[in-house]
Amino acid sequence: MKNLLTLENKSIIITGASSGIGRQCAITASQLGATIALLGRNKQRLEETLAGLKPGNHAMVSGDITEYEQLEERVGRVVKQIGTIDGFIHAAGIEMTKPLRVMSHHDYESLFGINVISGFELARIISHKKHLSAAGASFIYLSSVMGILGQPGKVGYCASKGALLSSVKALALELAQKKVRVNCLLLGIVETEMARNLLEEVPEDARQSIMKRHLLGMGTPADVSHCCVFLLSDLSRWITGSSLVMDGGYSAA
Amino acid sequence: MKKEDFFNSLQDVLEIDEDIEITEATNFKNMKHFELDSIAIMTLVAFVHEKFNRKFTAVQINSITTVRSLMELIGLDHFE
Numbered sequence: 001m002k003n004l005l006t007l008e009n010k011s012i013i014i015t016g017a018s019s020g021i022g023r024q025c026a027i028t029a030s031q032l033g034a035t036i037a038l039l040g041r042n043k044q045r046l047e048e049t050l051a052g053l054k055p056g057n058h059a060m061v062s063g064d065i066t067e068y069e070q071l072e073e074r075v076g077r078v079v080k081q082i083g084t085i086d087g088f089i090h091a092a093g094i095e096m097t098k099p100l101r102v103m104s105h106h107d108y109e110s111l112f113g114i115n116v117i118s119g120f121e122l123a124r125i126i127s128h129k130k131h132l133s134a135a136g137a138s139f140i141y142l143s144s145v146m147g148i149l150g151q152p153g154k155v156g157y158c159a160s161k162g163a164l165l166s167s168v169k170a171l172a173l174e175l176a177q178k179k180v181r182v183n184c185l186l187l188g189i190v191e192t193e194m195a196r197n198l199l200e201e202v203p204e205d206a207r208q209s210i211m212k213r214h215l216l217g218m219g220t221p222a223d224v225s226h227c228c229v230f231l232l233s234d235l236s237r238w239i240t241g242s243s244l245v246m247d248g249g250y251s252a253a
Numbered sequence: 254m255k256k257e258d259f260f261n262s263l264q265d266v267l268e269i270d271e272d273i274e275i276t277e278a279t280n281f282k283n284m285k286h287f288e289l290d291s292i293a294i295m296t297l298v299a300f301v302h303e304k305f306n307r308k309f310t311a312v313q314i315n316s317i318t319t320v321r322s323l324m325e326l327i328g329l330d331h332f333e
Contacts, residue, residue, distance in 0.1 A: 099292050102266060102299040153295040200310045201298055203291050207311065 005233055008033035011082040011133070012232060013075070013126060015065055015092035015118070018045035020192035021142060022091030023052070024221030025228045029087075030054040032229055037078040039065060040092070057082060065092055065118040075125045084133040085126050087232040089140045090119035090164075095194055097153045097201060108156050115160035120167070123182075127175055136179025138232045141168060142224070143184045145247045161186075165243050172241030181240035183231050188247025190219040215249030254304065255333050256324075263320065266300050267293055277321040289317075297323070305331055 016022030018040035030053035040046045043062035059081045093115045147161035172182040260275040281289045
């Protein structure tokens with residue numbers, strides 16, 4: 001019986017691939033046959049991700065994705081190696097817990113630079129016909145339930161994740177003619193280094209409250225990667241402009 | 254950092270009433286019109302990280318009582 005969930009002959013670019021969710025998405029996608037281009041800041045950690053992929057003609061580009069002038073050249077290099085692009089996961093992102101009182105415009109710029117603008121710039125570049133697969137592509141943005149909920153100390157983070165959520169419909173409409181689907185995942189807390197650091201910083205009562213509201217417990221990077229590979233695959237060919245909540249029930253309360 | 258500047262910055266960032274004089278002995282947990290709630294704690298964490306490049310866990314923050322105890326957590330060698 002034909003395996004319906006496959007990424008054979010697909011080339012996928014993944015940001016934030018040095019660790020956590022981005023890393024796991026790369027691993028899972030490679031296991032389903034995709035050729036992966038890993039983008040991230042930390043070269044050594046990217047190499048660790050590369051070593052964990054199912055062997056293939058994978059690419060790796062280390063660098064800061066907020067160096068916007070460099071992105072065109074990097075994507076060009078990737079396409080030369082792995083071919084035109086069938087999928088893009090924007091998993092790169094930073095978290096910031098800082099009350100309004102101590103936020104600065106630099107903080108907002110950092111958050112939006114990594115979480116939002118770099119993702120849009122890469123969408124612009126990848127969706128150019130010289131880089132895009134003739135069969136179209138699937139773009140996935142990793143947002144957060146904080147894009148639809150509020151939390152004290154998260155004005156910048158919530159705004160950046162909300163920006164991803166609200167942009168997906170516009171991107172989907174604009175890129176449909178190129179057969180590019182665009183969707184967004186709104187994630188709850190996923191067991192990653194970033195999440196562990198975050199939970200260490202919050203007071204105990206807040207941490208207990210957060211954990212209690214994750215009715216199915218914290219998510220894992222594999223949970224997210226499974227949904228991503230579905231959205232990258234032809235099984236989701238009729239899904240675009242959507243935002244899917246994956247939070248173990250956190251936002252259901 | 255000069256202690257006086259530290260006290261003034263604390264007073265400003267935590268929005269402590271100006272008629273309260275901040276000293277090392279000032280206790281965060283029994284100040285007039287001030288509560289060391291979760292926002293205040295987050296503010297302190299961010300402030301200390303920005304000024305001293307020190308990151309605290311929630312457990313460490315909960316151990317703070319007086320301004321002196323905060324200074325000890327940061328490291329007294331950071332203050333003149």
